[in-house]
Amino acid sequence: MADERMVKFLVLMGLTAVLAGCNASPPDDHLEHHVPAHKPGSFAKAVEQLEIRDPSQPSGREPADPAAQQAEWLDIIRWLPELAAETDLRRADWDAVQRASLQLEQIAVSGPAAGAERTAASSRYREIVGNLRKLLSRAGPDLSITHDIESGE
């Protein structure tokens, strides 16, 4: 008897849910992935950004939010493999980009150094970014506009 009551209760609950669902309004159709404003539209633009954001090069004025600046810089470094996959780079070159991304990440997360260490890290950074720039000649034309479309820019 108790079992029967429980089954009836469950059926009633189910029907209530169904009726409630019928009256709900469907959601908005327009879906898109959020693309951060600082995500470069192509591999070439990412390399350019890494050159601009070189921490050893003084930009002239202090950034408003150094922590946010640092986070954006790290993001760009981590996006390198994905952006390189959208180019004509062959596997050996793409692997080099992935290695470069890991090396740059290491430099970025190790934080600001002092003295000789700082000089070594800066020259290493420039060397890696320089090597990335050399790869651009094999990456094909810079056609990627997808991110601009998505972010509505």
Place this chain on the structure above:
Amino acid sequence: MVEAIGWGVVLRIIQAALQAAPFVVTGLCITALLHRLLGHSNTRRLFGSNSISSLFQSWLIGMLLPGCSLGVIPIVKQLRVSGIAVGTIFAFALSSPLFDPLSLLYGLTLSKPMTIVAFAFGSLLVVMLSGGLFDWWFPQTEVSVEEPAATPHGVKRLLAMLVVMARESVSGSALLIGCGLLGTGLLSAALPPGSLQHTMSHENPYSPLQMTAIAIPAYATPMTAMAQLGSMFQHGNSVGAAFILLIFGAGMNLGLLVWMIKFYGVRKTAAWFGLMLLVVLGLSYGIERPLYPQDIEPADHTHAFDTYCQPFRGDSPPAVGYPAEIARRVRLETQPHEAAGAAAMACLVLLGLSLTLLDRWWVIETWLNRAADTGSAAPSRWDIVVPGPVLGGVGLLAIVAASIVGCFAYYPEPSECIEELNQARTEALSAAMSGQYEHALHWIPICEGWNRRLQVGAYLRTGHLSNYHRMKARVFADRLEDLEHLIEGRDPPEEIRRQVAVTSRAFGRLASAFREEPPKSD
């Protein structure tokens, strides 16, 4: 509105029935093996009962045998009459639908294979904890049923198995499977089209709870659940909700719950279910942070659960009418193995109905169980009688082996996948270019499916998938999804055409990567 919901329920039930058909046939085959060849005592020996080791044994067997939550219904009925305790039965019932070789391979080639391994161990923890505690509280759940008469060896033994399968296909199992399918239909009626697209986010602490409410009545094959997990990881959704989707979405359905209530009563069902909810929810909240992928940009939506919602919108009914649209979708979506499973099920149901009619005059089992009169002729030296349990064991191993071999057919060589993908891509992109958006939206998921099969096919044959190939496939998947969103959002045609060009380039690079650079080690 009501018409759209009603026809939507019909479509969702047909889709679920077709997906389940091959698994239900496999489940019936396993039931027949246990019933006719292994017998009650050997089944008890294989699975164990009422002990911690039996929970592990059942979990392991469940993991090895292919199945889905509807296909396990006849098996759990057989396990019950074999005198096995509830905790052990549910350890099998819950683990069998979670993984099979096809879905496991799919999961292992996702970007975070360790998450899948963690989920597998999580499921072991669930069955050990909930099953162990339940068997401790309710130790007397084993029923005693008389051992069935042994079937004579030879062709009769095989015929007897076919008879078990046929009878089971028109028995209470069929009703319970129907309950499970009905749950899927009712769930879709309760959820407006696309209403789950903005749910299950990592930030929302209620995501695992929301998923629990949806996943219990939902039905998902192991492969569907794994594809949904992949989509959830890709969109940065809640990991806890993904775990619940696997455990309850793939492992549970209304039919199983009704079976439990029917044979063990509401009190025991509620106790077992409460225990399981507690363990699963506890685990899902526990793994949310440690397993959440850090390198993902979370999307504010997901398409993974669209399949649980209403398929039709009341304000835009199909031009050809609902029945014709349902027939069109079923024709387009049904895969060969699903069609074969449905045909086999139809044959079994016909045979089962015929046998039920025949029972009025002649019960076939009487003839099957009668030993053949061999006369005085001595059996040949090589005419060895293989004992039923040995044959049953070989049968179970053969099912496991067949499911592994099936992986090579389901995930073909990369070159073949590229060919298939190329055809699907041509359909999708040319439809998008020419404004045939419905056609494009049909072909885009097929492209996504072949993109995944390409990666798994390569992994299966080389044991590895390089980051380079993985990334090329990911970029193509992302571009396809962007295109899907533009089409769904009714964006201007020139933007859609621009995205078609970007997607086409991504495909070209993917095809070159797999054709020209072997997908071996990094």
